[in-house]
Every structure is written in C-alpha cells, then in structure tokens.
Amino acid sequence: MTIQTQTxxxxxxxxxxxxLLPPVDxxxxxxxxxxxxxxxxxxxxxxxxxxxxxxxxxxxxxxxDVPEGMEAVHVEVAHPRFRRVFTLSKELDSERVSADFNQGxxxxxxxxxxxxxxxxxxxxxx
Amino acid sequence: MIYRTLFPRDMFAELDRLQRDLAQAFExxxxxxxTARGGFPGVNVGNTQKSVxxxxxxxxxxxxxxxxxxxxxVLTIAGTRKPPFSDGSGEKVTAHIDERFSGRFRRVIxxxxxxxxxxxxxxxxxxxxxxxxxxxxxxxxRRITIQ
Numbered sequence: 001m002t003i004q005t006q007t008x009x010x011x012x013x014x015x016x017x018x019x020l021l022p023p024v025d026x027x028x029x030x031x032x033x034x035x036x037x038x039x040x041x042x043x044x045x046x047x048x049x050x051x052x053x054x055x056x057x058x059x060x061x062x063x064x065d066v067p068e069g070m071e072a073v074h075v076e077v078a079h080p081r082f083r084r085v086f087t088l089s090k091e092l093d094s095e096r097v098s099a100d101f102n103q104g105x106x107x108x109x110x111x112x113x114x115x116x117x118x119x120x121x122x123x124x125x126x
Numbered sequence: 127m128i129y130r131t132l133f134p135r136d137m138f139a140e141l142d143r144l145q146r147d148l149a150q151a152f153e154x155x156x157x158x159x160x161t162a163r164g165g166f167p168g169v170n171v172g173n174t175q176k177s178v179x180x181x182x183x184x185x186x187x188x189x190x191x192x193x194x195x196x197x198x199x200v201l202t203i204a205g206t207r208k209p210p211f212s213d214g215s216g217e218k219v220t221a222h223i224d225e226r227f228s229g230r231f232r233r234v235i236x237x238x239x240x241x242x243x244x245x246x247x248x249x250x251x252x253x254x255x256x257x258x259x260x261x262x263x264x265x266x267x268r269r270i271t272i273q
Contacts, residue, residue, distance in 0.1 A: 023225035025210055029218060036210050038226055040168075040183035040253035064181055064254060067174050074171040077183055104185025104253015107210075 019081040022058070030118055032111035033092060039082055040104040047101055049108070051094045056086045058106065166227035167203070169235060175267060177260045178237055185253030192255060196243050201257065204232040240264075 025036040039047060042060035050057040062080040088094060093113045100107045168183040182203050184192065195202040209228035242262045249256045 023227070024223055025221065025226045026223040027210070028220045028222060033222075034210075036226060038185045038253070040185040041181070043252050063252075064170075065256065066172065067177065067179060067258075070172040070174045070179060072170065072172045074169065076168040077170055077181075103187065103250075104183075 018079055019083040020077065020079045021084055022060070022082045024084065032109060035086075035106075035108040035110070037084065037106045037108075038104060039101075039106055041077070042082065042104065044101055047106065049097075049099055049106075051088070051097055054088045054090065054094075056088055056094075056097075056108075056110075057083070058086075058108075059083045060106075165233070166207075166231050167233060169233055171235065175261075177258050178241060180235060180257040180259070182233065182255040182257070183253065184231075184255055187250075187253075189250040192250065194248050194255070194257060196237075196246055196259070199237050199239060199241070199243075201235045201237055201259075202232065203235075203255065203257075204230070206230045 022037045022039055024038075027034050037058055039058075039060040041062045041064050043063050046061040046063055048057075048059040050059075060082045062077070062082070088110065091112050092110045094110070096111050098109045166184075170181040170183075172179045172181075180201060184203075184205065184207070187205055187207055191205050193202070193204045195204075207228050210226070237259065240261050241259045243259065245260045247258045
C-alpha cells in the first residue's frame with residue numbers, strides 16, 4: 001500500500017503580508033448595491049477586483065513617485081498595499097458587477113437579480 | 127422605543143477615542159497640533175538632500191477644490207469632500223457602511239526652515255497630492271575641497 005503525500009497549495013501559500021483596509025461606503029437602493037472605496041495613490045493598472053463565488057475582493061498597490069534617496073520622516077500611510085474582502089449575499093447578481101475608478105475612488109455597482117427585485121407582500125389580518 | 131443591544135452602537139468610536147487618549151498619554155512630547163494620526167487626509171513626509179516631499183492622500187477630489195498654502199514655513203492643505211449619497215434622485219437609499227470621510231478638512235504641516243517657498247511644485251494624481259518644496263541653494267550640502 002502506498003501512501004500518497006500531497007502538498008496542498010493552501011498550506012504552501014505564504015502568510016498574507018500586512019496591508020491597509022481601505023475605508024468604504026456601502027449603499028443600497030431598490031435595484032442594487034453601490035460600494036465606494038478609497039484607494040489613494042493606486043493607479044488603474046494596479047487595482048484588482050475579483051468576484052469569486054460569494055466573495056468580492058478589492059485590492060490595490062500604492063505607487064508614488066518618490067525621488068531618489070528619499071528618507072521618510074513622517075508616515076501615516078505605512079503599507080504599500082490595500083486590500084478588503086466582502087461576502088456578497090445571494091440575491092446579488094455577481095455576473096453583472098460594474099466598476100469605475102476615478103482619482104483614487106473606486107465605485108462598484110452590484111445589481112440585484114431580477115427575481116430579487118422588491119415585490120409588495122400583502123399581509124392578511126384575520 | 128429603542129431596542130438596546132449588548133454593546134453600545136458606537137463601540138468602535140469609543141475604542142477609537144480610547145486609543146487616541148492612550149496615544150496622547152504615552153507620547154512624551156506630542157505635537158502642538160495634537161496627534162495627527164488617524165485623521166483625514168493621511169500625510170506622508172519625506173526628506174531628500176535637495177527637497178522636502180509631502181504626500182497628502184485625498185482621493186476623489188477635483189484638484190480645483192484643494193487649497194494649498196505655504197506661509198511662514200507652514201504648509202496648509204484644506205478642502206471639502208462631498209458625501210457620495212447626495213445624488214438626490216429622491217430614491218430611497220440605505221447606507222450600510224459609512225466609513226469614508228466627507229466634509230471639510232484641513233491639515234497643517236510645519237516645515238523645516240531651509241526651504242525656498244517660491245519654487246513649490248504641487249501635483250495631483252490618482253488621489254494623492256504631492257507637494258515638493260526644494261531646499262535653498264545655500265542650504266544644500268557642499269563638498270569642501272582641502273588645499
């Protein structure tokens with residue numbers, strides 16, 4: 001009998017390096033959810049947006065033009081990476097997510113699926 | 127009628143305040159303008175031999191709405207950031223998370239003395255205002271030749 005040893009890719013993955021949580025606003029209206037997130041200093045090509053199953057991941061890498069030989073004397077934005085993960089609920093249509101990125105602000109629109117649109121429920125009182 | 131919960135609703139605000147109090151208590155000589163960390167906008171400052179570089183993290187603002195002032199060695203950055211909800215279509219909108227700063231802000235940064243304020247450069251890109259202030263010629267390090 002042979003025992004197979006398999007390495008799981010999950011175990012080999014390195015510890016996620018520390019990153020900043022971008023502040024967000026989330027609003028909901030009848031047709032869907034809108035999310036705004038601050039990614040200052042992240043150029044468009046360094047922004048990553050991923051919807052996988054019920055998980056929305058937003059990630060960005062900070063890119064500043066730093067002159068040669070600069071020495072930081074005061075640092076408030078201390079990590080070069082922003083990352084945040086959200087769990088979506090099932091009435092949201094993850095196939096039709098749209099996004100817009102302008103001056104460091106990411107706007108994501110996640111519409112609700114057609115059958116999740118509101119219906120008036122009449123309540124019967126007996 | 128208020129339905130009470132186990133935790134106060136603004137528990138995070140309380141924790142925030144506690145953290146600030148602690149930071150203030152433990153910092154031996156805080157800046158005269160208070161502990162700046164955690165405010166909006168975030169600021170990074172760096173030095174080079176030729177200049178001082180200030181990075182202000184103010185995403186989502188029209189460059190025209192930013193006021194940058196340099197007076198007597200003090201750099202002031204002020205402006206207003208609009209809340210995203212004011213689309214005002216009359217539709218019912220529920221805010222679930224509201225973390226992003228909105229409203230008027232102002233940050234004041236004291237700079238070293240050896241700068242020449244006439245040659246300031248300010249650029250706004252990807253939501254970051256980058257102010258570069260060169261040092262005065264006389265203040266630049268000079269190599270002294272030995273005879």
